[in-house]
Amino acid sequence: MKRNLIRGGIFLGAATLALQVLPWREAAMVFPSLSPLLGVLGALAARTPTVWIFLGLPVLVLGYCRSRWFCRYACPVGFAAEGIGRLNKKNRGRFVRLPNVGRWLLLALIGGAAFGYPLFIWLDPLSIFGGFFSAWRVPPTWTSFALAAGFPLVLLLSLLLPQSWCHRICPLGAAQDGLSAVRRRLETRPAPAEEKTFRLALSRRDFLGVAAGGAAAVALRRTAAGDPLPIRPPGARPEAEFTGQCARCGACIRACPEGILRPDFGQSGLAGLLTPSIGYSTTHCYEYCNECTKVCPTGAIERLALESKRTLAIGLAEVARGKCIAWSDGQYCMVCHEFCPYLAIEAVEHNGVNCPVVKPEMCRGCGACQVACPALPDKAIVVKGIPQRRVRTLEDELSSQNPV
Amino acid sequence: MSTMPRRDFLRTAAATAAALAFAPRRLFAGDSPYAARLFVVQGTDIPHMLEAGIQALGGWSAFLRPGQKMTLKPNVGWASTPEQGANTNPEVVEACIRSGLAAGAATVVLPENPCSSSDKSFAMSGIGAVAKRTGARLYEPQAGKDFREVDLPKGKILQRASVVKDVLETDCLINMPVAKSHGGGIMTASMKNWMGSVQDRGFWHRNGLHQCIADFSTFLRAALIIVDATRIMVTNGPRGPGRMETPNQLVFGTDPVAVDAYVATLFRREPFSIPYIQIAHDMGIGCGDLSNVDVQRIGT
Numbered sequence: 001m002k003r004n005l006i007r008g009g010i011f012l013g014a015a016t017l018a019l020q021v022l023p024w025r026e027a028a029m030v031f032p033s034l035s036p037l038l039g040v041l042g043a044l045a046a047r048t049p050t051v052w053i054f055l056g057l058p059v060l061v062l063g064y065c066r067s068r069w070f071c072r073y074a075c076p077v078g079f080a081a082e083g084i085g086r087l088n089k090k091n092r093g094r095f096v097r098l099p100n101v102g103r104w105l106l107l108a109l110i111g112g113a114a115f116g117y118p119l120f121i122w123l124d125p126l127s128i129f130g131g132f133f134s135a136w137r138v139p140p141t142w143t144s145f146a147l148a149a150g151f152p153l154v155l156l157l158s159l160l161l162p163q164s165w166c167h168r169i170c171p172l173g174a175a176q177d178g179l180s181a182v183r184r185r186l187e188t189r190p191a192p193a194e195e196k197t198f199r200l201a202l203s204r205r206d207f208l209g210v211a212a213g214g215a216a217a218v219a220l221r222r223t224a225a226g227d228p229l230p231i232r233p234p235g236a237r238p239e240a241e242f243t244g245q246c247a248r249c250g251a252c253i254r255a256c257p258e259g260i261l262r263p264d265f266g267q268s269g270l271a272g273l274l275t276p277s278i279g280y281s282t283t284h285c286y287e288y289c290n291e292c293t294k295v296c297p298t299g300a301i302e303r304l305a306l307e308s309k310r311t312l313a314i315g316l317a318e319v320a321r322g323k324c325i326a327w328s329d330g331q332y333c334m335v336c337h338e339f340c341p342y343l344a345i346e347a348v349e350h351n352g353v354n355c356p357v358v359k360p361e362m363c364r365g366c367g368a369c370q371v372a373c374p375a376l377p378d379k380a381i382v383v384k385g386i387p388q389r390r391v392r393t394l395e396d397e398l399s400s401q402n403p404v
Numbered sequence: 405m406s407t408m409p410r411r412d413f414l415r416t417a418a419a420t421a422a423a424l425a426f427a428p429r430r431l432f433a434g435d436s437p438y439a440a441r442l443f444v445v446q447g448t449d450i451p452h453m454l455e456a457g458i459q460a461l462g463g464w465s466a467f468l469r470p471g472q473k474m475t476l477k478p479n480v481g482w483a484s485t486p487e488q489g490a491n492t493n494p495e496v497v498e499a500c501i502r503s504g505l506a507a508g509a510a511t512v513v514l515p516e517n518p519c520s521s522s523d524k525s526f527a528m529s530g531i532g533a534v535a536k537r538t539g540a541r542l543y544e545p546q547a548g549k550d551f552r553e554v555d556l557p558k559g560k561i562l563q564r565a566s567v568v569k570d571v572l573e574t575d576c577l578i579n580m581p582v583a584k585s586h587g588g589g590i591m592t593a594s595m596k597n598w599m600g601s602v603q604d605r606g607f608w609h610r611n612g613l614h615q616c617i618a619d620f621s622t623f624l625r626a627a628l629i630i631v632d633a634t635r636i637m638v639t640n641g642p643r644g645p646g647r648m649e650t651p652n653q654l655v656f657g658t659d660p661v662a663v664d665a666y667v668a669t670l671f672r673r674e675p676f677s678i679p680y681i682q683i684a685h686d687m688g689i690g691c692g693d694l695s696n697v698d699v700q701r702i703g704t
Contacts, residue, residue, distance in 0.1 A: 288483065288524065325610055332613040332679070334587030335606075338642050339519060347587055354587060372519070374606035394645060401639065402647050 003073065011076040014126075018133040020254050025294045028130075028251050032297035034074065035126040036060050037106075037172055038247055041113040042121065042298025045245050046237060050299060063176040064183055071166060071173055077125035077154055078166050078173075084155050085162030095164040102167075102174030104209055109171055111213025117221050117244030119213055121298060122274070125172050128154060130249035131274075134263070147250045147263040147274050220244060220271060229385030230268040230277035231315045231365060233261060234285070235293040235302040238387060243271040245300035252276050252292035252301055258283045260367070261292060278314070280367030280383060285314070287341045287366065310342075313391045315365020315383040317344070317358045324380035326355040336369035336381045343397050345369065356381065361392050438698035439691035442657030442666060447704035450634065450654075454499040456704050457630065457656035467627045470508025472575035476500060477626070479582045480516040480531045480542070481600055481642070483524035488644050489637040492582045494530035496632045496654065500580060501538045509576070512540035515550070515568045517600050519643075545570075551603045558687075559619035561611050566603035571624070579626035579660070583633040583667045585641030588613055590678050592642060593667040594629045594660045595621045614679035621660055621689050629663050631655040633670055661690030662697045669694070 014031045016022070029052055033039045039056035043049040062069040071078045085092075105120045112119035121127070128150035135148035154165050166173050221240045229239055233252050236242050253261045253276050264277040276292070278285065293304040304312065317336075321327035326334065327350065336356050337345035344362035347354040356369075358381075365383045373379045443460040445453045458464055468474060478492035486494055501512050514535060518525040522544035526532035535542035545551060551566040571577060581597035588609065589596050595617050599605050601624075608616035633653040640646030651670050657663040661684045665675035675692050676682045685692035 283521075286483075286521070286524070331610065332588045332590075333609045335609055337587035341643065343640055343645070345587075374609040376606075376610065398645060398647075 004079075006073055007076075007079040010074050011079050014076045014129060015133065018130045018251075018254075019136060020251075020295075025255060025291055028255065028295040029297055030055065032124075032126045032130055032247075032249055032251065034059055034070070035124050035172055035297075037109065037118075037121060037124045037175065038127060038249075038297040041109060041118050042245060042247070042300070045113040045116050045118045045121075045241070046299035046302075047116070048299055048302065050303070052297065060179065063179040067180040068173065068176045070176060071170075075125055075172070077129050077151065077170075080151075081154055081158035081165050082163070085158045088159055088162050091161055093163075095161055095168055098161075098164055098168040100168055100174070102169050102171050103178070105169070106171040106174040106178065107206055107209025108213030108216065111210035111215075112217035112244065114210075115214045115217035115221070116241050117217035118298075119216055119220070119244065120171060121245070122248040123169070123171055124247055124249075125154075125170055127247035127249040127297075130251055134250035134253055136254075141262060143263045143265050143274075144250075144253070146265065147248065147253070150248075217244065229387070230264055230272065230275075231279075231383060231385040232388065233276055233278065233292040233301050234290065234309045234312050234314050234388070235304040236314075236388065237300055237302070239268075242300055243268065243275055245298050246275045247298050247300070248274045249297060250276075251295040251297065255291040255295045257289060257291060258286065260285060277385075278367070280370045282371065284367035284371045285364075287364075310364075311390055311393055313364045313386065313389050315363075315367070316360060316386045317363050317365060317367075317369050317381050317383050319356055319358060319381050320378075321355075321380075323375050323378050324356065325375050326350070326353055327380075333374065335372045335374055339368040339372035341366065341368055343394060343401075362397055364391060436698055439693070439696040440657070440659035440662035441698040441700065442655060442659070442662055443700050443702055444666070445654045445656065445702045445704060446652055448652055449704060450493070450495040451499040451502070453654050453704050454496065454503055454630070456702050457654055458503060460700070460702060461628065461656055461658075464504065464507035467578075468504060468507055468509055468576040471510045472508070474504045474509040474512045474576040474578065475570050475574035476504075476512060476514045476540070476578045476580055477571065477597060477601060478514060478516070478531060478580045478632075479597055479600060480514070480525050480529050481519045483520035483528045484644065485528055486530050487635070487648075489582060489584055489635050489646075489648055490642060490644050491525070491529040491531065492580055492632045493634050494534045496630070496634065497531050497580065498534040498538060500578065500630065501534065501540050504576075504578075505538065512538070513570045513574070514540055514542040515545045515570045515601065516542065517545055517568070517603070517605075545603075547603060554623065556619055556623040558622035560615055560687075562608065562616040562619035565620065565623075567624070568601045571598075571601045576628070577624075577626045579629045581629075581631055582636075583631050583655075583670060584637040584644075585639055585646065585671060587642070589617065589642075589680065591664075591668050591671050591673055593631050593655075593664045594626075595664055595680060595684060598624060614683055617680040618683040618687055618689060621684055622687060625658075625660070627658070629655075629657050629660055631663055631667055633667060636670060638671060659690035659697075661685050661692045662694075665692040665694050665697065666699060 033052040033055040036056035039053045132151035134144045263274045290309045325331040346357045369381045445457045447453045482490040484490040545568045586592040635650045637646040668675040681692045
């Protein structure tokens with residue numbers, strides 16, 4: 001009873017953090033970072049450890065000392081899955097017949113992370129739990145519901161076959177089982193030499209699992225880049241790694257105050273399913289916002305200071321002259337130039353009228369021009385995805401325009 | 405018949421004396437051989453400059469009676485700081501609101517349909533804070549509810565438009581743009597500023613921007629135009645950042661074509677090189693020929 005009170009409290013706390021209603025945006029990182037799969041393996045894959053991995057390390061230690069401590073006390077998915085599983089008395093205990101999928105998922109994940117592409121990181125329960133709250137995003141879209149579907153699916157599975165998720169599929173549960181298995185072996189035998197320990201903990205099958213994960217990671221990294229490239233949030237890892245390192249937790253999507261981030265649904269290939277990508281329709285990526293870079297628990301999106309974000313190009317605008325009312329109709333327009341926050345549109349005179357030309361060394365791909373373009377029926381200036389790169393600062397541009 | 409209290413008499417006399425002290429050469433348009441008149445007030449003490457300009461035009465009583473509603477249309481279109489000159493200088497806005505309130509305005513409203521998001525534009529421009537300090541109401545008009553569809557019978561292309569209700573229905577309408585360079589409009593001051601009071605700007609861009617700017621001014625005329633030319637963005641406008649110059653001027657007038665023609669000269673532009681000034685002049689909206697405009701300079 002007391003344990004369930006604690007779990008209920010943690011469930012509510014995790015939900016509050018996932019909803020990002022607190023004024024401190026980074027609060028959304030706290031709970032997912034507790035999972036060593038997201039924090040520690042994410043940092044391993046991205047090769048950039050952040051302070052957040054220190055939240056995941058104690059969970060590893062506790063998992064070693066107390067069998068499945070995190071599952072029994074803290075995991076909100078476990079709490080809900082266990083609760084709903086009690087409703088099905090008939091199938092109780094039948095999960096033991098299932099193979100231990102979670103262990104293989106975990107081994108592949110570790111191997112993948114070592115090669116920069118942590119396979120199945122999106123099966124982390126805290127990521128699944130976070131994704132669920134994308135359904136509350138305003139305005140809701142059907143893709144935001146797709147991102148939210150993981151948690152209900154886990155609950156459905158737990159209703160049909162109680163405990164199957166926690167004990168047979170969940171890679172975080174498997175990680176803790178692995179830790180207590182190590183402990184049991186260490187305690188029942190006399191303290192062995194250090195190398196002997198490794199041999200005990202890592203069987204040949206485990207090693208094969210890790211190696212298979214690593215090989216798959218190398219193969220996937222080569223095939224992942226889509227064409228055309230999707231527009232990723234600022235600070236996203238290169239496309240070939242991003243699709244692997246993104247846990248599909250939806251934290252960045254919920255953090256975006258403009259609602260331009262949405263779960264990708266096939267535009268960036270199968271590897272990119274449900275990863276965040278940017279679509280400009282009614283609003284753009286503002287120069288004074290870096291919210292999405294503050295919440296990524298795996299480091300798939302690097303944290304960027306505002307100054308740094310302002311010189312990072314996430315896309316490149318292209319003018320379609322045949323659709324542009326200045327180029328093709330000779331209208332005085334230049335609305336793209338008007339709205340561009342980065343001086344990236346140059347006015348070129350054509351038949352006596354100013355016409356827009358994009359300056360690639362200044363364009364950040366923020367989409368301000370695309371949203372503002374008054375051309376009908378199609379926008380005459382559209383942002384395309386590019387590998388993210390640094391561009392010239394506004395100050396440099398201004399001083400080159402007006403040499404002293 | 406009521407008698408005027410001595411204190412009021414003295415106050416009126418003092419105000420009249422102050423107005424005369426600024427010594428416009430011709431106080432009444434009727435005397436003038438010119439087609440239009442405007443006042444260019446030079447200085448750095450903005451509240452003082454504003455008072456001087458209002459007095460030169462005959463004082464608030466020419467535009468506003470106590471208890472009336474005043475609508476002010478500054479440019480608060482961009483999430484940009486006052487120093488960048490994309491928005492009307494908040495000090496000018498504040499001076500005008502305070503002066504209008506002191507003259508008896510019951511309410512002051514500032515509707516603005518901005519280009520950047522309204523909360524960022526209002527905050528970064530400093531005009532949100534001005535509204536808060538002075539009790540004026542700065543707001544982003546909502547599609548439908550805050551607009552009214554009107555006919556523009558004299559418009560050549562723009563013949564219908566959805567215009568902010570508070571701009572249409574007010575006792576004293578003041579157009580208070582900032583002067584700056586502009587990609588599509590070449591230069592913007594008073595006439596183009598109304599694009600922040602209509603719902604569908606895109607129509608103007610698609611269908612002849614300069615003709616539409618002029619068309620709109622066949623329909624709507626402010627009681628008073630005050631152009632902020634304290635600092636002007638001479639390149640990369642309207643948003644910038646661009647190169648700044650500081651004419652330290654406020655331009656007061658009632659003829660939008662004459663006012664814009666004068667402001668064009670601050671950008672070293674021949675007024676008729678800006679198509680909407682030529683079109684508006686030809687349509688008889690006002691006088692864009694500066695040789696026929698009485699430009700009176702007031703130093704403070």
